[in-house]
Amino acid sequence: MNNDKQIAVLGVGMHPWGKWGRSFVEYGIEAARAALRDAGLSWDDIQYVAGADTIRNGYPGFIAGATFSQALGWKGNRVASCYAACASGAQALNIARAQILAGLCDVALVVGADTTPKGFFTPVGGDRPDDPDWLRFRLLGATNPTYFALYARRRMELYGATGEDFALVKVKNAKHGLANPNARYRKAVSIEDVMASPTVADPLRLLDICATSDGGAALVLSSMEYARKRDAKPVRIAAISTVTPTYPQTIIEMPNFSTDSAAVVAPPERAFRDAIGFAAYEEAGIGPDDIDLAEVYDLSTALELDWYENLGLCKEGEAERLIRDGDTAVGGRVPVNPSGGLASFGEAIPAQAIAQVCELTWQLRGQADGRQVDGATAGITVNQGLFGHGSSVIVSR
Amino acid sequence: MNNDKQIAVLGVGMHPWGKWGRSFVEYGIEAARAALRDAGLSWDDIQYVAGADTIRNGYPGFIAGATFSQALGWKGNRVASCYAACASGAQALNIARAQILAGLCDVALVVGADTTPKGFFTPVGGDRPDDPDWLRFRLLGATNPTYFALYARRRMELYGATGEDFALVKVKNAKHGLANPNARYRKAVSIEDVMASPTVADPLRLLDICATSDGGAALVLSSMEYARKRDAKPVRIAAISTVTPTYPQTIIEMPNFSTDSAAVVAPPERAFRDAIGFAAYEEAGIGPDDIDLAEVYDLSTALELDWYENLGLCKEGEAERLIRDGDTAVGGRVPVNPSGGLASFGEAIPAQAIAQVCELTWQLRGQADGRQVDGATAGITVNQGLFGHGSSVIVSR
């Protein structure tokens, strides 16, 4: 591993996911205080706050770093507020990491929280016919599940995936989430339950698709030097990938109408989703074989299968075999989404990539009661935000 | 100076300010290409892009770093997109600096650009009675100039400032801007012109208050090691302050209805605006006496006078003497806003703090034709964004 690029995770915390109907600020602050307690530190010890923004909660959401700082009490600390759709949390983490590695601060707090509307995500308000995110609803009626369904159907056409394979992902994640006190849904689900739920965007059914949730997650980070005074073997952030695509992007991506053209410029060596994890492995100096568990962005059950391949946990076309064989369940070869994943949480956009790191931290410390991956020493998260935001974090101990 | 915390400015560029009615993306890309040309580098050399967001231009504005990267051509580079109101540009610069100092990249691009609506800035859309930025319009009719006027009147009441003193600031900045090819207004203004313009928010007149503009600005930054291979004495970023206030904040701030209470906790040693520059001086290891010139955020003429004192260019209550004596004009003791300032540019929110650094770079290189501050070796910028965002950058050579 590249030891000079590592930082420590001193504390992690969440506000449970759900539909609480309160302000995102409350979720963020409760998560932050939980992370501070976990770290054994107080607000006074924090020098830098990186907030992951929410764009559906007015001005306070655009300046999350300042909003959380003011709610904790103005004390002159420096802040940043960033946005990268579903990758916002990883961006905030990356911004805080660089401040620490640069020696500009010793201890930083990263917070993301959201209050979400019900139902499908819709484009932000107003009549905006220049915005692809508006036009895709108008001209195509293409919702987020539409795109997830195109990928799912592609797996069926190419690799013979079935609706039951997808359902197996839900069954596994629901089982993992049973033991997670921060999960929104804590209920066992059977293949029959999934198959009996109404089809949203064929072949995906209601139980194949993640809900939208309220929630908050926070991390207290420090330099390795600071951490080692408190803990001889702290959990470390070994890599953060925030790469963008390489032209031409030949897989259709939400919310676009088309891919780039490969007629003049040849496609890159690695497609975008493969490149996200690759950059993280490269930065950490390890490979897929060194990974004990993964938290991947299961916006749909089928998408989780794609991520297995994108992360190199198996070869292309083999993901169905992994889920069928139980390789990615807790107790299997490389457990995926031991937290229960988005399937058990629902998505709280700016909090989600941070929550993935919380789970890996608990796992590497051996604190994931009821869902513990035994002896885990390295885990990876992966995720992708609209408009070209890669997000992958490697956590090790 | 703290030499281990410095980075180099390899190139600067702008799209001229104005009301062009085109997409902010175009302004940003033209500024970025100008900065690349200035640096003698190509897009291929850039490893990291930090974008300063605009929140009034749909989804692409929320993810400025990705939007600019895609427009320049996806090539896998890492990005960040941040927002901090008027301080967004300094935040983007700070984020990029840390990536370089941390050794996570060698060369970064910082871009901010905006397409602005006409007239007063209004709160973002929808009926949002929980948002102070909405309520101040509803309950008080308090526009941005209302707050500027409260500060201006306070100077009149405390220090005997006059409308003519404020007008002198406009006269000076208009004169400076005459020679700036990127300025929107390039027209000499007399005291009589200012005094004859209609009162907007007493005591401030139309010519005391900055307009809103379209514009774009960009910086190409690198590690000192990378820069020294190309230039023995590059322009350097010596400090960036992005501090927040310390409780209780006892000066009324836009868009609030009230200050914090000082009844229980005593006010901090330095009020927020004094603390912004102080943190920059401290980081750079220099003081106000070492400063040859300043770019300050003259949202109103009177506010420029406040900044003289906040930056320690004079004692409290002495700013009127400085402007009357010509100390802050080019040729004077410590020229302020040699670019022409917001008075000549109008404000393009995410670009403005970056534009301040562009001007200091040209000045320190001796390239500020027609407005050059002779022999300048160190300059400071200062600025403040809504909701507690300090912004001050020290540039030296």
Add this chain to the structure above:
Amino acid sequence: MPAKTRVPAVEGWFTTEGDEPALLGTRCRSCGTYAFPRESYFCKNPACDGREFDDVALSRRGRVWSFTNNCYQPPPPFVPTSDPFEPFAIAAVELADEQLVVLGQMVPGTSVDDLKAGMDVELVVDTLFEDDEHEYLVWKWRLVETGAPA
């Protein structure tokens, strides 16, 4: 014509009944710090973890810290009350006990020419705007008559 219903333009920011209207703030039960508008989440004092607050009526009198006239019609959600627009004054007022500054419109008829920093003002409730059925109320500041002969 029946009288219009008088309703506050914002809920819970000020009292509307009685001779002595007042702004409604909060006081932290842990550290005693004041806040206006009312705090319902977290105490803003960084040294305090308080989440419980008592409602308190703020001082009805204060001193002018600064002031201005709004000479142009603000954009929505401001609701204009006259056409053409008539300028109105806004003051920032220091409350001595709470040691905070609160903004408010001055009552109609008071302009910047009548004001100086340090003058005593008191809080009144007045009409902000009206629609067909309602009169929307807001707090405003009024100069305290000093009793000196005119």
Add this chain to the structure above:
Amino acid sequence: MPAKTRVPAVEGWFTTEGDEPALLGTRCRSCGTYAFPRESYFCKNPACDGREFDDVALSRRGRVWSFTNNCYQPPPPFVPTSDPFEPFAIAAVELADEQLVVLGQMVPGTSVDDLKAGMDVELVVDTLFEDDEHEYLVWKWRLVETGAPA
């Protein structure tokens, strides 16, 4: 009842006249790369500084890359055309010459059960929704009849 005016639901994205409607894209004058929707700012090829583009009609035929049925009514700005909502199919279609994939609704009557990856489709112009005066048009994909006996 007079015929409604037929107008495109979005300007400049496709041709509406003639027997052979087509999507309108651009081709970069510097590097020749295609783009859909039309590029008007900057060529997306990172190796190219091009800012000038020729309009081009894209291939009218392509092959299905993937597909889905939308079974729930999408939120606005989608305009529903029936109550209750009727599911419709969307396909991602590969154009061989341009080497890009374009989304489009399938014409009414085609469902996922009719589709397989690799099938040939062609572009038609059809009604997206209507109001009292206008019929708003959009491009859709239609399966190419193979001529095989039914």
